[in-house]
Amino acid sequence: MSEPELSVQGLDAAYGASQVLFGVSFDVGRGETLALMGRNGAGKSTTLKAIAGVLPPRAGQVILRGKDMAGRKPYRVAHSGIAYVPEDRQVFPEHTVEENLEIAQKRGLDGTAGWTIPRAFESFPLLLPLRRRMAGRLSGGEQQMLTIARALMGNPAVLLLDEPSEGLAPLIVAEIGRLIRKLRSAGTTIVLAEQNSRFCLAVATRVAVIDKGGIVWHGDVEQFHTDPTVQSRYLQV
Amino acid sequence: MDLGELVSCVGSLSCLVTQVSAGLTIGLLLFLVASGLTLIFGVLGLVNFAHGTLYMLGAYFALSAYAATGSFLVSTLAGTLGVATFGLLIERTLFRRIYGADVLMQLLVCYALILIMDDVVKIIWGGDFLKMDMPDTFRRPPFIIGGGIVPLFYLVLFGVTLAVALLLALCMGRTRFGRTVRAAAVNSTMVASLGVNTNMVFAAVFAIGAALAGLAGALSAPIRSVVPGAGVSILIESFIVTVIGGMGSIGGALVAALLIGLTRSFGSIGFPLFTEGLMFLMMAVVLLLKPSGLAGKHPA
Numbered sequence: 001m002s003e004p005e006l007s008v009q010g011l012d013a014a015y016g017a018s019q020v021l022f023g024v025s026f027d028v029g030r031g032e033t034l035a036l037m038g039r040n041g042a043g044k045s046t047t048l049k050a051i052a053g054v055l056p057p058r059a060g061q062v063i064l065r066g067k068d069m070a071g072r073k074p075y076r077v078a079h080s081g082i083a084y085v086p087e088d089r090q091v092f093p094e095h096t097v098e099e100n101l102e103i104a105q106k107r108g109l110d111g112t113a114g115w116t117i118p119r120a121f122e123s124f125p126l127l128l129p130l131r132r133r134m135a136g137r138l139s140g141g142e143q144q145m146l147t148i149a150r151a152l153m154g155n156p157a158v159l160l161l162d163e164p165s166e167g168l169a170p171l172i173v174a175e176i177g178r179l180i181r182k183l184r185s186a187g188t189t190i191v192l193a194e195q196n197s198r199f200c201l202a203v204a205t206r207v208a209v210i211d212k213g214g215i216v217w218h219g220d221v222e223q224f225h226t227d228p229t230v231q232s233r234y235l236q237v
Numbered sequence: 238m239d240l241g242e243l244v245s246c247v248g249s250l251s252c253l254v255t256q257v258s259a260g261l262t263i264g265l266l267l268f269l270v271a272s273g274l275t276l277i278f279g280v281l282g283l284v285n286f287a288h289g290t291l292y293m294l295g296a297y298f299a300l301s302a303y304a305a306t307g308s309f310l311v312s313t314l315a316g317t318l319g320v321a322t323f324g325l326l327i328e329r330t331l332f333r334r335i336y337g338a339d340v341l342m343q344l345l346v347c348y349a350l351i352l353i354m355d356d357v358v359k360i361i362w363g364g365d366f367l368k369m370d371m372p373d374t375f376r377r378p379p380f381i382i383g384g385g386i387v388p389l390f391y392l393v394l395f396g397v398t399l400a401v402a403l404l405l406a407l408c409m410g411r412t413r414f415g416r417t418v419r420a421a422a423v424n425s426t427m428v429a430s431l432g433v434n435t436n437m438v439f440a441a442v443f444a445i446g447a448a449l450a451g452l453a454g455a456l457s458a459p460i461r462s463v464v465p466g467a468g469v470s471i472l473i474e475s476f477i478v479t480v481i482g483g484m485g486s487i488g489g490a491l492v493a494a495l496l497i498g499l500t501r502s503f504g505s506i507g508f509p510l511f512t513e514g515l516m517f518l519m520m521a522v523v524l525l526l527k528p529s530g531l532a533g534k535h536p537a
């Protein structure tokens with residue numbers, strides 16, 4: 001494998017005195033979609049927070065295209081090319097859809113400005129008629145699309161998505177799955193925290209399974225699909 | 238109490254014009270200070286008890302700059318930009334550490350700053366009442382409108398403050414910077430995750446708030462005495478304005494500041510001994526009827 005786009009090495013993270021991540025390590029190749037799977041409380045969200053710098057890691061490295069990001073402030077991590085969509089979406093409720101996108105607009109690592117507001121509406125056509133609506137008045141699915149579109153406005157190299165399918169109706173989940181696959185084919189590297197195996201199998205190329213704050217399995221999505229023990233051991237309740 | 242006097246004033250156009258123009262002057266200066274106070278509270282979660290000190294510094298900076306250059310433009314800019322710079326300095330060193338902290342902690346830090354700056358001012362400018370000369374350009378006979386007296390300088394003051402209020406509203410409502418500030422006020426972590434250096438945004442907001450107080454101080458220097466401790470009374474009035482207008486609302490601050498200005502101006506005729514009390518009374522009434530203030534959304 002050539003140099004990975006994102007390489008997470010020995011990541012430790014804690015909330016105050018309680019340590020949650022114990023040496024989390026995985027690689028993601030350029031243009032791949034890695035599904036980070038695990039039970040509720042396994043440490044998926046914490047891993048994404050630590051990569052994004054929202055929860056500064058206690059130890060370990062977050063190497064993006066050869067540069068270590070660990071310990072950088074969230075805005076620096078974002079500038080370095082990592083975009084983060086948190087679990088609870090966090091749209092700016094009293095800003096319109098368009099304003100939510102505008103706030104996030106910036107050039108990418110290599111000065112690219114491929115993602116613009118018009119292109120976002122092209123790729124997320126459902127948002128177009130809502131562009132002047134307050135984000136707080138959108139449905140859950142619409143808000144999820146908005147947060148993904150908003151993250152893309154920074155022209156990231158790597159997109160971190162925390163449970164994008166959570167709590168959404170099946171039709172919307174399918175639509176979001178389509179969007180993620182489209183992003184992948186456009187070359188965006190994606191790390192996806194998920195509990196929903198069906199969704200993962202539909203969108204991911206690689207899988208890493210996390211349990212009690214450590215990676216316990218990783219491999220291609222096909223291997224994951226055909227390995228009966230990993231699913232029963234680490235994912236079912 | 239002299240209600241007869243008040244009634245006869247309201248009945249006479251000349252008295253009405255004189256008092257309204259005086260009231261608007263008080264109100265608009267107050268608005269400049271209060272809008273900064275409310276902006277800093279709304280975005281940074283800081284109750285800036287030292288905001289009056291910034292106003293006082295603006296007056297002193299303007300005074301010195303005017304003495305040195307004789308230019309009103311220079312003195313106004315010196316008061317505004319000087320205090321903005323000072324604000325940036327204390328924001329980076331002191332205030333950024335107490336955003337969102339316990340109000341008692343904020344009070345402690347601010348009170349220390351008030352005491353220190355009052356003494357610094359005494360050392361540099363002395364403890365006496367000072368007054369900036371009225372610039373020659375504005376030393377003209379006042380306008381007589383409907384028999385009432387309106388000094389030219391008042392009109393300058395109306396123009397400048399209204400222009401600044403408009404600029405502030407446009408900046409906060411219609412620019413990307415303003416939208417980012419409002420988003421950061423609600424969820425700064427998310428704004429930072431989108432690549433915005435929120436520390437810079439917060440520093441800029443504090444500097445803008447400080448600049449507004451400095452401008453108010455500079456504009457007041459030719460018409461009010463400049464003295465150590467001058468910040469205290471305007472601070473209290475600004476708090477009344479933000480409470481009446483609704484904490485965090487700039488539009489509310491404008492309405493409330495004008496209300497207070499007019500209350501002071503007419504109150505000084507009708508209730509010369511109770512003008513201060515009248516302001517508190519108004520605040521109490523607003524709090525009873527609408528606890529979140531005139532423009533407040535959330536209950537206080």
Ligand SMILES: Nc1ncnc2c1ncn2[C@@H]1O[C@H](COP(=O)(O)OP(=O)(O)O)[C@@H](O)[C@H]1O
Nearest residue numbers: 015018020038039040041042043044045046047
């Ligand atoms: N803000 C927090 N403070 C303290 N503990 C937390 C916090 N967030 C999560 N945890 C704990 O960290 C562990 C991992 O949580 P999380 O990363 O959210 O898991 P997942 O996303 O896989 O469901 C859990 O035991 C959870 O209770």
Ligand SMILES: [Mg+2]
Nearest residue numbers: 044045046087
């Ligand atoms: Mg989670």
